[in-house]
Amino acid sequence: MATGLFDGIPPRLDTGRGTDRFLWLLARGAAAVERFGRRGRRPPVVPVDRDLRVVVEQVRAEAEGVVSLRLAAADGGRLPAWQPGAHLDVVLPSGRIRQYSLSGDPADRCYRIAVRLIPGGSGSGEIHEEVGEGTPLTLRGPRNAFPFVTADRYLFIAGGIGITPILPMVRTAAARGADWRLIYTGRSLESMPFLEELDDDRVWVRPDTEYGIPASGAELLEHVSGDVPVYCCGPTPMITGVRIDAENRQVHWERFAPPPVVGGEPFRVELARTGRVLDVPADRSALDVVREVLPQTAYSCRQGFCGTCKVRVLSGEVDHRDQVLTDDERGDHMTLCVSRAQDRLVIDL
Structure with missing residues (x-):
């Protein structure tokens, strides 16, 4: 004999107010649904540790x-x-x-x-x-943030510690059989790391001490045709010179120092937790000014793409210049290293 959900239910349920079989059945059904839900419920989401x-x-x-x-x-x-x-x-x-x-x-x-x-x-x-x-x-x-594209020819330009992302690109280009050349500049030979790994006729090592002055962008780009991709990493003046003199060349670049403030206007930042008001000059970042009074303020790239210096904005309109915040985040956050304002901001610091 088949059994089911309603087997064993007594014909009457005396509650003192008469019989209410419908409500009793409804309660039994709800309990069954709850038991089923507990068995089929998905486990809680556990955050993934990506460190x-x-x-x-x-x-x-x-x-x-x-x-x-x-x-x-x-x-x-x-x-x-x-x-x-x-x-x-x-x-x-x-x-x-x-x-x-x-x-x-x-x-x-x-x-x-x-x-x-x-x-x-x-x-x-x-x-x-x-x-x-x-x-x-x-x-x-x-x-x-400095992707290496596939090509038949390359010009690599590195200045000082800027050799670090360029080295793997040179190795990869050589392994692919591409035609490449590297120009490696620095203050002196003694200051230039990894020279022993660059024993190749296609490498031109150019220390400033042997030439008297840093290389101009035009000098670094000399003898290279306009259709060769250029990968450049190093001091800001070197990168700026290469970009100005590159004309129609395809230049990929990365800087390690913070970029100069361009088109900045002075504004004020109020630190909400103390009420202190700081003046941010047109040629300085809010991060630099804030760190003068709060040296523990976190930062990393100082170029607006890592988000380490992100803070909550309590009032004021932000001129966002970062490459990391989402549209939602920009509604009430800013990156101190590059973003600015027209007038006054109150931030949660």
């Missing part, structure tokens, strides 16, 4: 004031793959976050970054003075 735990496997002096770090997965495994031009967010033991280009071989199981010591630089100072072999670090990425 990479690594240890410093090797620290090596590469030039005056420059060290390289070889980073291996803490569990001994293989780190995620990457492409030339990629960079990492490195979370230092202090909690500071800094960005560094990957400068090793994309086929390697480990990562390599290089760090130049910047006078007064808290991040580079911490790496040079406190990070050694065996130090655990946390990484985020790799991410690529």
Whole structure:
């Protein structure tokens, strides 16, 4: 004999107000639905931890004031793959976050970054003075804001520590059989890292000490036809010169220093937690001014693409100049490093 949901239900339900079989059946049905729902409910969403735990496997002096770090997965495994031009967010033991280009071989199981010591630089100072072999670090990425396109010919231009994202591009171009040339500039030979890895007739090493002055954009682009893609990384004046003199050439570039403020107007920032009002001059960023009174304010790229210095805006109209915030975020947030205002902002600091 078949059994079902209603088997065993008594013919009457005495409640003191008479029989209400319909309500009793409804309650039984609701209980059954609830039991079924509990069995079929999806498990709660668990946030994905995308941090990479690594240890410093090797620290090596590469030039005056420059060290390289070889980073291996803490569990001994293989780190995620990457492409030339990629960079990492490195979370230092202090909690500071800094960005560094990957400068090793994309086929390697480990990562390599290089760090130049910047006078007064808290991040580079911490790496040079406190990070050694065996130090655990946390990484985020790799991410690529300087993608390397496929072509038959290339011109690479690197200035100083700007060689770091260029090196993997040179290796990849050579492996693909492409026709390439590298111009590597710097203050002096002693200040230029990875020279021993560039023993090739297609590399022109041009230290300022041997030529008297830094190279102009026209000099760096000399003898190269207009249809050759140019990849350039280094100091802002070098990049600016190349871009001005490139004419119709296709120039891909990345800078490590913050860009100069262009078309800026002075404005004021009020720190809501203290009521302090700061004047931001036309030629400085809000980040620089805020850090003078709140030196712990987090930052990383200083170019508007990492979001580390994002803060909540309580009032005022922002002139957004970043490349990271979503449209929704721009309704009540800003990046201190590049964004500005016409008048006055109140921010949650």
